[in-house]
Amino acid sequence: MIYNARTVRAEPEVQQPARKVTEVVTEKWTVISGKRLDLILKYMGDINFEKEGISLRIPASVAQSWKVAENGTIQALVQKVSNHSYEIKIYKGTQKITDIPGSRIMIPVKAMFPNGGPETMEITDSRGRKLKTFLDKKQDLLIVDTDETGIFCVRGRKIDDIEENPFAVAVLTTATMITVLIVGIRSRSGKRGDSHKGEK
Structure with missing residues (x-):
């Protein structure tokens, strides 16, 4: 194949759409393009963000309602604030998203209580409201249902x-x-x- 000036100039135009499918992962943040989000929702359904073993699952219908443009971005922060508290933030570009109905947080029990899990656990949001929780003993996970982003605090109590x-x-x-x-x-x-x- 003979390469000429026209071929070289056309090559970046062919590759440009692929560049929109991006996903950048840092220590705290996950940034995905709108095109990447569309592919995740199409082939995987619900969208998951995970950091330090903490997983946030958002229903596909909720992510679709954000209506992110192909060249737009979704930025998600999932971080451990202290031994028993966690923070979740989501942005569409510079717009903060707080409503994530039907979402679920999964936290490893060992990450919170390395010396052994308590007999009972409860989790509250930044407003002090108790959230619905479930302890998966097989996977040793605390599962929390939430409709909003924010800071979540876990409290445990042993019989001792x-x-x-x-x-x-x-x-x-x-x-x-x-x-x-x-x-x-x-x-x-x-x-x-x-x-x-x-x-x-």
Whole structure:
């Protein structure tokens, strides 16, 4: 094939559409082009963003409602703020997106509680509202349903935590003593009844 000036000038025009299909991943952010978003929604359905083992799944219908142009971008931030708190942000270009109905966050339990998972866990959003959660013990994941972006805080409680509450320990000790006294009284009453039977 003979290359001439016209062929060289035409080559970038052929490659240009492919350049629109971009996905840039940094330590905290994931940036995808509108064309890339269309391909994900077409072949994969729901869209997923993952950082540090934390996964955010957004329904395809929600992502489609954003109506991102092919040369536009979606920027997603998924980061661990502290041991028990996480932040999620989404932008369409420079426009902040806060509503993500039907979305789901999946957090590894070991990432939050490396010394062992608590017996119960609850998660609240930036407004202090409790969110619906589910613990997948097989995959060791805390699954959280959310309709908004923001900061999420996880709190866990073990049965052993009762030892850290002096009042709870005092109540438990008192209840134990009462139980022992009742058992002792019943035991003595039984012995007295048996002795009376022997006297007859």
